[in-house]
């Protein structure tokens with residue numbers, strides 16, 4: 001049961017203290033409620049589908065730590081495996097067995113031949129780019145507006161996630177030289193990709209894209225966009241990098257790859273594969289990966305890479321993520337989408353729900369006529385105050401959504417029928433609150 005939030009004093013007090021020692025009071029911008037207003041909730045614990053804050057408010061969680069908590073919070077088997085691993089020692093700076101097992105699990109689930117473990121999605125994409133540049137001997141990379149690949153300097157150009165939520169056009173501190181080799185193109189636009197390759201084809205090291213973007217809201221690839229990118233790269237001697245940090249091991253056993261089957265040269269993973277701990281990875285073709293140190297000369301390293309606790313949590317999570325779990329996640333996501341649509345339709349709130357497997361998001365469009373969100377420009381044309389009103393009413397009803405109109409909603413397999421009923425009862429007043437906002 002969600003406890004309908006009625007006190008936020010403790011969160012407010014902690015936020016004041018946090019703001020005194022940390023910029024904006026948070027350690028990652030998307031956690032602040034900047035786009036929706038109000039006090040970010042400080043959580044103390046989670047159990048299954050719910051999280052509880054310092055004031056004792058309990059929320060049905062549709063953020064799931066921004067993706068990792070596929071099985072819900074404090075899953076008993078993950079907790080037990082982690083506790084046992086911690087008791088043995090937490091880090092050695094030597095190879096360990098859990099990282100081999102996790103590497104084998106990733107290679108078994110995905111099309112990568114070899115994989116290197118790192119600690120964050122940002123490190124994964126940063127390293128994949130360096131490797132692509134080292135392998136091809138070329139400098140330029142293509143990325144798409146609205147895709148977010150972590151806070152890698154060269155990839156912060158027109159990025160999604162917190163960058164769009166906060167309306168930051170370009171990030172001070174990222175030099176022009178750093179982004180001079182970044183070509184930013186509109187997503188889902190094959191003609192733009194062809195034009196870029198016609199002009200710079202022999203200088204492009206890689207095209208990097210979210211496998212199915214979820215950082216401008218959920219905007220799936222259209223008309224075999226990934227297959228087109230893979231072929232264009234192959235035809236031009238560039239590498240196709242598919243960023244599955246968000247989608248990997250969440251949408252299917254492998255990720256979005258399990259949906260469209262397009263084989264990338266390199267892939268990046270994170271979130272679910274760490275089971276709530278800092279673990280991420282990049283991997284791909286054996287001949288490309290062979291260029292990484294110590295086998296090859298492209299340097300890449302990390303004190304805590306393949307950390308035994310993180311790899312144990314990730315491995316245990318992946319082993320528990322069976323076909324049945326994915327079927328349940330899909331069904332739960334579908335049911336929630338239907339509930340949202342029913343509630344918003346009842347109040348006459350124009351909206352579009354877009355999904356990529358069990359990842360989905362709701363766009364509060366001005367009009368539903370021909371409304372399809374294909375790219376960053378479309379995603380930006382939302383009635384944002386409506387999302388703010390909807391978000392806060394859901395929060396007041398005990399449902400924790402991403403505090404941004406540009407993020408995906410994440411389900412966990414711990415959500416049961418009671419949880420769905422909690423979402424349904426929060427939705428009626430939330431839809432009314434959205435309807436009350438004048439365009």
Ligand SMILES: Cc1ncc(COP(=O)(O)O)c(C=O)c1O
Pocket residue numbers: 119120121122123125148149150151210215243244245246270271280
């Ligand atoms: C698609 C994608 N790539 C990369 C990242 C960066 O991962 P991290 O936050 O672990 O650095 C994220 C999310 O943050 C993401 O959604």
Ligand SMILES: NCC(=O)CCC(=O)O
Pocket residue numbers: 028029030031066067148161162214215407408
């Ligand atoms: N979809 C956006 C993220 O997952 C980002 C999480 C963070 O930056 O804290």
